[in-house]
Amino acid sequence: MSDDTPDPAAPDPDVADPAAPDPDVADPAAPDPDVADPAAPAAPDPWKSFRGVMAGTLILEAIVVLLALPVVSSVGGGLSAWSTAYLVGFAVLLVLLAGVQGRPWAIWVNLGVQLILIAGFLVYPAVGFVGVLFAVVWLLIAYLRGEVLRRQRRGLLPGQQPPPD
Secondary structure (H helix, E strand, O other), rough: OOOOOOOOOOOOOOOOOOOOOOOOOOOOOOOOOOOOOOOOOOOOOHHHHHHHHHHHHHHHHHHHHHHHHHHHHEEEOOOOOOHHHHHHHHHHHHHHOOOOOOOOHHHHHHHHHHHHHHHHOOOOHHHHHHHHHHHHHHHHHHHHHHHHHHHHHHHOOOOOOOOOO
């Protein structure tokens, strides 16, 4: 064969390949440049972990309140129906509050219920002291919430920073 004769097995450049994609039609499998890549990791939600801290603190507080039952029983002069209902009811309230930590008012309710626990001085002074300790913990959590909120508004959280190049 000579060099001027086209190879019959070679595709004709003037005829379109039916298997080739049409350049005028967008590929449905191609990623849309206006939509974020679903495979890319999302920015971390600072409030998700914060809600977890608050719920965990409430559960720990409920455990401490329930651990006051044997103390009040043996050292505090015995449990009455009122003191038992107060301690168990307050622990149940704390566990229920752990389930609503996603609400914007939750932290303020958490702080408010500490006043009920501080009133435990009427049951036994150590119960009121536990209330004071947890009130300090909740004040610290409220301060940290304010700091996270301030940094979020200013765009200073790690999830708000552009990725390094």
